[in-house]
Amino acid sequence: MAEDRSAGTLPGGIEGLVEIMARLRDPQHGCPWDVEQTYATIAPYTIEEAYEVADAIDRGDLADLKDELGDLLLQVVFHARMAQEEGAFGFDDVVAAISDKMVRRHPHVFGDASVEDAEAQTIAWEEQKRREREQNGHQDTSALAGIARGLPEWQRAVKLQKRAARVGFDWPDVTPVIAKLHEEIEEVRVEFAALEADPGDAAARDRLEDEIGDLLFVAANIARHAKVDVGAAMRRANLKFERRFRAMEVLAEADGTGLAGLSLQEQDRYWDRAKADEKG
Numbered sequence: 001m002a003e004d005r006s007a008g009t010l011p012g013g014i015e016g017l018v019e020i021m022a023r024l025r026d027p028q029h030g031c032p033w034d035v036e037q038t039y040a041t042i043a044p045y046t047i048e049e050a051y052e053v054a055d056a057i058d059r060g061d062l063a064d065l066k067d068e069l070g071d072l073l074l075q076v077v078f079h080a081r082m083a084q085e086e087g088a089f090g091f092d093d094v095v096a097a098i099s100d101k102m103v104r105r106h107p108h109v110f111g112d113a114s115v116e117d118a119e120a121q122t123i124a125w126e127e128q129k130r131r132e133r134e135q136n137g138h139q140d141t142s143a144l145a146g147i148a149r150g151l152p153e154w155q156r157a158v159k160l161q162k163r164a165a166r167v168g169f170d171w172p173d174v175t176p177v178i179a180k181l182h183e184e185i186e187e188v189r190v191e192f193a194a195l196e197a198d199p200g201d202a203a204a205r206d207r208l209e210d211e212i213g214d215l216l217f218v219a220a221n222i223a224r225h226a227k228v229d230v231g232a233a234m235r236r237a238n239l240k241f242e243r244r245f246r247a248m249e250v251l252a253e254a255d256g257t258g259l260a261g262l263s264l265q266e267q268d269r270y271w272d273r274a275k276a277d278e279k280g
Contacts, residue, residue: 017074018091021081039082046075058235104128123166143167154230157220174225177218184215247274 010016024034049072056065077091084090105128107113108121115121133146140146143166147159164170171177191208198204223230248270252259259267 014091017077018081021074021077025081025085034078037078037082039079042075042078042082046072046079049075054231054235058232058239126163126166152231154216154220154234157217158224158230161221161224171221171225174222177222177225181215181218181222184211184218187211188215244271244274244278247277 010019021034023029024031027035049068053065053068053072056062056068076094080089080091080094103110105125108115108124113124115124129146133140138145143163144160147156147163149156151159161170188208188211191204191211195201195204195208220230223233248267249259251270251273252262259270262270
């Protein structure tokens with residue numbers, strides 16, 4: 001009698017999703033693409049799905065958010081399945097680990113501790129993480145210990161700055177940070193001029209990259225002082241540019257032309273019209 005491998009035989013809920021992934025990874029009857037994947041090849045998809053969740057939230061599209069959260073959950077199930085095949089851990093272990101962590105790091109909810117506000121809780125959370133690192137034998141005692149190198153660099157910059165601020169290494173307000181931004185812009189200008197004078201100068205290119213990095217780091221610091229999420233700010237800027245550029249294309253097409261054949265000055269006029277149309 002042939003094995004019934006139809007979707008109708010699958011359990012519901014998370015158990016069904018875990019079983020779906022097990023079947024997809026089956027060496028004999030699974031999907032060839034899923035079978036050949038590794039942690040490393042799946043990791044970029046995991047990151048991409050997280051950003052797509054954020055995009056759905058930005059757009060206020062709850063139907064799409066539901067789908068994107070499902071896609072992100074699938075990534076967790078995928079990694080857990082690969083680990084289970086190696087005998088390392090399974091999905092249930094992932095759930096147990098995060099559940100234990102949430103209880104452990106919220107003693108004000110599941111214990112007798114108390115915190116004044118969200119900021120105090122953040123400090124307590126980081127202190128608990130530090131103690132856990134020590135208990136697990138990590139030797140790095142720096143205030144910057146435990147900040148993942150796999151984070152998007154803008155996010156890692158903000159985390160580094162926040163950790164340094166907790167030991168007092170921070171500007172008192174945004175005024176000197178803005179002054180530092182102007183200083184970094186000037187240094188970028190100097191290094192740009194040096195590279196333009198000798199485009200083949202590898203050292204000049206390295207210095208320019210270094211100064212642009214400093215500029216972006218300070219920009220992230222301004223966002224931190226303003227309590228603005230850098231990623232959200234960049235997404236807003238990207239969406240604004242895309243919206244206005246697409247409007248430029250529509251305006252140019254309505255005039256019987258295309259942007260590619262226009263001078264920068266002519267394109268700028270369409271940009272100004274797109275901005276004016278937005279303001280109504």
